[in-house]
Amino acid sequence: MIALPNLTRSGAMQLADAPNDAPTVAAVVATEPPGGVRFDKVSIRFAGSGRAQTSTLAVDDFALDVVASEFLVIVGPSGCGKSTILSMAAGLTVPTSGAVLLDGSRIRGPGPDKAVVFQGFSLFPWKTVVENIEFGLVLNGVPAAERARRVDYYLPITGLTGFEHHYPRQLSGGMQQRVAIARSLVLRPRLLLMDEPFAALDAQNRTVMQEELVRVWSEYRPTVIFVTHSVEEAVFLADRVVVMTRRPGRIKRVIDVRATTGSEHWREAPLDQVQRRSDFQDLRATVWSLIRDDIVVE
Numbered sequence: 001m002i003a004l005p006n007l008t009r010s011g012a013m014q015l016a017d018a019p020n021d022a023p024t025v026a027a028v029v030a031t032e033p034p035g036g037v038r039f040d041k042v043s044i045r046f047a048g049s050g051r052a053q054t055s056t057l058a059v060d061d062f063a064l065d066v067v068a069s070e071f072l073v074i075v076g077p078s079g080c081g082k083s084t085i086l087s088m089a090a091g092l093t094v095p096t097s098g099a100v101l102l103d104g105s106r107i108r109g110p111g112p113d114k115a116v117v118f119q120g121f122s123l124f125p126w127k128t129v130v131e132n133i134e135f136g137l138v139l140n141g142v143p144a145a146e147r148a149r150r151v152d153y154y155l156p157i158t159g160l161t162g163f164e165h166h167y168p169r170q171l172s173g174g175m176q177q178r179v180a181i182a183r184s185l186v187l188r189p190r191l192l193l194m195d196e197p198f199a200a201l202d203a204q205n206r207t208v209m210q211e212e213l214v215r216v217w218s219e220y221r222p223t224v225i226f227v228t229h230s231v232e233e234a235v236f237l238a239d240r241v242v243v244m245t246r247r248p249g250r251i252k253r254v255i256d257v258r259a260t261t262g263s264e265h266w267r268e269a270p271l272d273q274v275q276r277r278s279d280f281q282d283l284r285a286t287v288w289s290l291i292r293d294d295i296v297v298e
């Protein structure tokens with residue numbers, strides 16, 4: 001029988017006890033910054049349920065090394081397993097075969113070293129901005145003084161100064177998404193997992209948030225695995241773009257954006273300037289044509 005993995009999507013961060021993944025000798029000896037992720041031939045098959053008894057091979061033989069501090073973006077047709085891949089990296093879903101490793105240790109469960117930002121902001125409506133942001137720190141037993149220090153640090157960075165005591169319903173979508181991002185950043189995770197975080201925002205807010213994300217990410221450069229529907233967003237933000245096939249999701253192509261941008265990555269510049277570059281437009285067209293071939297209109 002196939003084990004039924006439990007995919008949990010609700011609640012922006014699943015902060016169970018810290019996972020029992022003591023660093024391996026290789027990880028301790030390594031001199032590079034922490035946050036390297038290895039997808040070691042990961043496959044996942046979901047068992048059928050109810051009348052749909054047939055199982056679904058969602059992700060097939062996904063093998064990839066994400067370098068510490070890399071900004072990796074995954075794109076691909078709807079249903080190709082992007083969210084499932086993030087969920088496995090978060091420790092929320094167990095692969096049917098293969099393994100996901102963080103700094104050489106198998107990921108066995110969720111923890112504050114792996115923060116997740118989902119598309120729906122999933123804030124606690126009854127908590128204020130500050131209470132939402134410090135929630136993960138409270139769960140992890142961080143003392144009040146240290147919590148206040150970190151919240152004070154990230155409030156201005158995420159543009160939330162002055163809104164400390166507002167409730168989510170009093171904020172715009174963009175502001176709510178900032179709270180969700182701040183809530184992840186205060187944990188200072190090695191690995192930041194973002195599942196279409198800006199999909200619910202209008203075009204202007206989305207652009208502002210992309211530029212802000214680059215700014216806050218540059219501050220300490222956690223490893224980011226970012227899923228998006230938007231080819232433009234992918235090419236703008238990524239060090240590398242992973243293009244997936246339709247289900248079962250396999251890696252179709254890995255595109256190294258840095259080969260085009262050189263060491264001065266274009267995400268440091270405003271998007272409207274970057275959009276005018278012909279090399280940006282060419283890369284966007286290349287990625288789109290790769291995805292387009294795999295889209296099935298159902």
Ligand SMILES: Nc1ncnc2c1ncn2[C@@H]1O[C@H](COP(=O)(O)OP(=O)(O)O)[C@@H](O)[C@H]1O
Binds near residue numbers: 077078
């Ligand atoms: N918990 C689950 N149980 C059964 N099937 C699932 C589950 N989660 C995802 N799937 C299926 O796996 C495939 C990939 O889903 P998902 O990772 O959400 O795709 P994407 O994020 O790329 O749109 C889809 O066919 C989806 O229906």
Ligand SMILES: [Mg+2]
Binds near residue numbers: 084
């Ligand atoms: Mg998804």
